[in-house]
Amino acid sequence: MTSLESRRQEARNNWRALQNRPWPVIYVGAGSCGLAAGAAEVIEAIEGYLRKTGQRADIVRVGCIGPCYLEPLVDVQMPGQPRVSYSNMTPSLVKGVLESFLEKGEVYKGRLVGHFGEKGTKEFPRFFDHPMLAPQKRIVLRNCGIIDPESLDQYLARDGYAALERCLSMSWSEVLDEVKKSGLRGRGGAGFPTWRKWLVCRETESDKKYLICNADEGDPGAFMNRSLIEGDPHALLEGMEIAAYALGAREAYIYIRAEYPLAIARLRRALDDMRAVGLLGERILGSDFSFDIRIKEGAGAFVCGEETALIASIEGKRGMPRTRPPFPAVSGLWGRPTVINNVETLATLPNIIRNGAAWYSQFGTETSKGTKTFSLVGKVRRTGLIEVPLGMTLRQVIYGIGGGLAKDFKAVQTGGPSGGCLGEEFLDVPIDYENLAAAGSIMGSGGLIVLDKNTCIVDTAKYFLNFTQAESCGKCVPCRVGTRHLVNILDRICKGKGEIADLKRLEDLGRTIKGGSLCGLGQTAPNPVLTALKHFRGEFLAHIVDKRCPAAVCRDLVTYRIIKEKCTGCQRCVQVCPTGAITGPRSEPHSLDMSKCIKCRSCYEVCRFDAIAGDAIVIES
Amino acid sequence: MNFEEFEELKTHFSGEAADLIPVLQKIQGAQGYLSPESIRRVSRWLRISENEIYGVATFFAQFRFQKPGRHVIKVCLGTACHVRGGEQILDVLKRRLNIEPGAVTADGLYQLERVACLGCCALAPVVSIDGKIYGQTSVLKIQELLDGGLHHDQP
Ligand SMILES: Cc1cc2nc3c(=O)[nH]c(=O)nc-3n(C[C@H](O)[C@H](O)[C@H](O)COP(=O)(O)O)c2cc1C
Ligand code: FES
Numbered sequence: 001m002t003s004l005e006s007r008r009q010e011a012r013n014n015w016r017a018l019q020n021r022p023w024p025v026i027y028v029g030a031g032s033c034g035l036a037a038g039a040a041e042v043i044e045a046i047e048g049y050l051r052k053t054g055q056r057a058d059i060v061r062v063g064c065i066g067p068c069y070l071e072p073l074v075d076v077q078m079p080g081q082p083r084v085s086y087s088n089m090t091p092s093l094v095k096g097v098l099e100s101f102l103e104k105g106e107v108y109k110g111r112l113v114g115h116f117g118e119k120g121t122k123e124f125p126r127f128f129d130h131p132m133l134a135p136q137k138r139i140v141l142r143n144c145g146i147i148d149p150e151s152l153d154q155y156l157a158r159d160g161y162a163a164l165e166r167c168l169s170m171s172w173s174e175v176l177d178e179v180k181k182s183g184l185r186g187r188g189g190a191g192f193p194t195w196r197k198w199l200v201c202r203e204t205e206s207d208k209k210y211l212i213c214n215a216d217e218g219d220p221g222a223f224m225n226r227s228l229i230e231g232d233p234h235a236l237l238e239g240m241e242i243a244a245y246a247l248g249a250r251e252a253y254i255y256i257r258a259e260y261p262l263a264i265a266r267l268r269r270a271l272d273d274m275r276a277v278g279l280l281g282e283r284i285l286g287s288d289f290s291f292d293i294r295i296k297e298g299a300g301a302f303v304c305g306e307e308t309a310l311i312a313s314i315e316g317k318r319g320m321p322r323t324r325p326p327f328p329a330v331s332g333l334w335g336r337p338t339v340i341n342n343v344e345t346l347a348t349l350p351n352i353i354r355n356g357a358a359w360y361s362q363f364g365t366e367t368s369k370g371t372k373t374f375s376l377v378g379k380v381r382r383t384g385l386i387e388v389p390l391g392m393t394l395r396q397v398i399y400g401i402g403g404g405l406a407k408d409f410k411a412v413q414t415g416g417p418s419g420g421c422l423g424e425e426f427l428d429v430p431i432d433y434e435n436l437a438a439a440g441s442i443m444g445s446g447g448l449i450v451l452d453k454n455t456c457i458v459d460t461a462k463y464f465l466n467f468t469q470a471e472s473c474g475k476c477v478p479c480r481v482g483t484r485h486l487v488n489i490l491d492r493i494c495k496g497k498g499e500i501a502d503l504k505r506l507e508d509l510g511r512t513i514k515g516g517s518l519c520g521l522g523q524t525a526p527n528p529v530l531t532a533l534k535h536f537r538g539e540f541l542a543h544i545v546d547k548r549c550p551a552a553v554c555r556d557l558v559t560y561r562i563i564k565e566k567c568t569g570c571q572r573c574v575q576v577c578p579t580g581a582i583t584g585p586r587s588e589p590h591s592l593d594m595s596k597c598i599k600c601r602s603c604y605e606v607c608r609f610d611a612i613a614g615d616a617i618v619i620e621s
Numbered sequence: 622m623n624f625e626e627f628e629e630l631k632t633h634f635s636g637e638a639a640d641l642i643p644v645l646q647k648i649q650g651a652q653g654y655l656s657p658e659s660i661r662r663v664s665r666w667l668r669i670s671e672n673e674i675y676g677v678a679t680f681f682a683q684f685r686f687q688k689p690g691r692h693v694i695k696v697c698l699g700t701a702c703h704v705r706g707g708e709q710i711l712d713v714l715k716r717r718l719n720i721e722p723g724a725v726t727a728d729g730l731y732q733l734e735r736v737a738c739l740g741c742c743a744l745a746p747v748v749s750i751d752g753k754i755y756g757q758t759s760v761l762k763i764q765e766l767l768d769g770g771l772h773h774d775q776p
Contacts, residue, residue, distance in 0.1 A: 032739075032740055032741055032754065033741045033743055033756070036739075036744050036747065036754035036755065036756035037744055037756050037757075068743030068744060071744070217740070218737075219700075219738075220698075220699030220737040220738035221699045221700030221702075221738060222738070223738070223741065226740040227740075258646070259738070259739055259740065260740055261752075296642075296643070297643070297646060299642055299645075299681035299682070299683040299684065300683035301680060301681050302737070314639065315638070315639050316637075316638045316639040316641035316642055316677070317677060318677050319680060319681070320680075375742055377700075377701040377743050377745060378700075378701055378704050378745075379704065379705075383742075383743035383745075384743045413700065416700065447700065447742075449704065451704060455704050463700065463703050464700075467737065473680075576761065576764075578716065598716075600709065600712060600713060600716070601706070601709050602761060602764070605759055606761055609759075609761075610761075
């Protein structure tokens with residue numbers, strides 16, 4: 001076991017050396033979100049600048065540090081100085097930043113987020129004192145955005161694989177006991193105590209046992225697992241080794257969705273690096289623990305996030321769920337005992353083993369220990385990936401971390417297609433498994449989608465039902481046919497053709513589907529409608545009785561109008577209108593012919609952002 | 622995919638039934654879709670009936686059975702993108718390209734797809750064109766991209 005220790009020592013020296021480089025080091029957030037915001041172009045501009053000026057600097061590509069709305073983030077570290085972080089960089093802006101630091105030796109002032117040093121001031125704050133970051137507790141995300149995810153050494157330098165080494169000196173039952181004491185529950189949605197599944201698997205006699213990491217992340221609008229794998233793949237892989245050691249598996253699979261090419265590439269690279277240093281394969285680090293991990297790419301089916309469907313799909317079959325019991329922990333992949341854990345559950349393990357169960361369980365609530373990552377998105381000001389101790393209230397997350405909304409708050413959607421929308425009255429609910437369930441939604445895997453008064457609840461419910469309807473595997477009739485009827489009824493209501501009796505139909509049908517479906521997909525599919533009906537009935541009635549969509553979203557119920565007094569006649573909307581519905585000479589208020597209007601929104605957007613007057617076009621219901 | 626390419630592909634697998642999905646993924650990665658001929662070859666090799674292969678392949682959203690377009694435009698309709706107007710972006714593309722999602726334009730240039738989440742939800746609404754992800758798009762921005770002519774890029 002000494003081989004890893006000497007390598008870690010060297011890695012620590014290299015890590016320290018990187019922080020004390022005699023030349024500048026530039027860190028760029030280059031996760032999928034950073035790249036989507038233009039990080040690749042920014043890196044090109046940095047390289048171009050360095051080439052042109054002949055300056056020497058290192059460029060380190062890191063994962064996402066969380067505040068995605070600030071991407072692309074670029075940090076500059078000058079010799080002897082801490083990293084200083086800048087937001088929303090563009091190729092032209094980044095030149096200014098580099099000029100300031102590299103030519104003038106001055107800290108650049110614009111778009112400054114903060115530095116990574118010890119003390120912050122008002123003018124020069126610490127990065128982690130930023131209002132989005134200060135309330136967070138980063139345990140599982142501790143390395144994301146800090147280290148180069150493609151460097152095993154940087155992971156080692158931050159105590160990587162120390163937990164695995166510790167495990168190898170413990171018995172399997174000691175490891176399991178530690179996880180039991182930590183109170184860790186599954187982060188994939190259901191919140192099942194992690195140790196309990198492991199024990200069942202451990203105690204089932206079999207020649208072979210399997211561990212599967214569920215990285216299918218099917219909830220549309222959630223990206224916690226992607227970001228974690230892209231930013232710190234070794235954390236997951238170390239966690240998988242710990243789990244496998246405890247439950248007695250020699251082989252594991254990572255089932256990951258094909259829509260995450262960067263995460264897959266990072267995993268492949270990390271697995272190769274592990275193999276090269278004896279962290280994977282036969283007799284790991286000289287112990288008698290042998291273990292290997294393989295990657296299986298999902299082929300795009302939401303239901304394959306469900307355990308038994310996932311197993312079918314790895315076996316090469318249609319991803320259809322089957323009845324349980326037998327539970328996979330007794331009979332799973334190829335009939336062998338199999339434990340399936342979520343990415344975040346597994347990536348939390350090294351932290352628990354390294355710091356101890358008592359340390360981990362100090363965070364969280366009585367029933368829900370530790371921290372949880374959430375993807376905070378929708379109509380909130382500060383969007384991104386966050387990690388908070390369980391027990392924080394929705395208000396603290398949405399208004400504290402998220403900075404609130406630009407318009408009035410309407411609801412927050414949790415739990416994705418299996419969850420529901422919670423309104424104003426639930427804002428002070430502390431987030432944990434029990435509280436969210438009691439409020440009528442679920443914790444789910446961690447999607448938090450904030451909705452404002454311009455989001456229609458009926459439309460949102462219809463959206464989710466459309467999704468589950470399309471993803472239903474078709475095995476159970478209530479799910480296959482019932483969800484279609486739910487969609488039809490909701491569609492009717494959105495078109496202003498609903499009737500009062502439809503509300504009861506939705507409720508009855510919803511209950512039937514829940515009761516008559518085999519797997520979690522069908523059992524939870526009606527939740528978005530049922531919670532919406534419970535908490536936002538008035539909005540359904542507005543669609544049915546008044547034929548109005550209060551949020552002005554449902555297309556058949558809205559009209560577009562030009563406010564004559566505001567319109568300066570700048571003609572931008574005339575130019576973008578695809579059907580010639582808007583006419584009018586320059587400098588005179590334009591007119592809109594609703595009979596030609598297809599409600600494509602082009603004029604509305606151009607007026608908001610591009611026109612001389614702005615906001616002269618309104619969408620009303 | 623010709624005979625030699627298919628034989629080369631076979632060397633990456635052990636030829637068990639569980640290889641079916643990865644094999645189909647690899648074929649689609651190489652030729653962009655699953656041609657009837659490639660399914661026939663897989664059937665003979667893995668000893669799984671063509672029927673069953675179609676059964677598996679059509680179950681998953683990833684697999685296509687028609688030649689792809691030169692440029693693949695995927696509009697995200699995940700929840701975050703939906704509440705930020707993804708549907709409207711899809712509408713613009715449908716109108717401009719005159720095709721429905723899943724189809725390819727008559728000239729073979731564009732293929733339009735809808736996807737449920739590309740994992741960049743914080744930058745919603747999101748569109749991916751030929752694998753490159755564009756965040757914070759809008760009805761107008763997407764038209765500018767189209768007007769800029771994706772045809773001039775290399776495929
Ligand atoms: C329709 C459906 C989709 C699911 N999708 C996922 C998913 O994408 N990721 C995940 O980790 N768990 C998902 N689950 C939950 C898994 O079945 C399983 O409970 C979980 O992976 C167990 O891991 P955990 O104990 O670590 O939470 C899904 C369940 C259902 C019913
Ligand atoms: S919802 Fe569109 S990227 Fe996730």
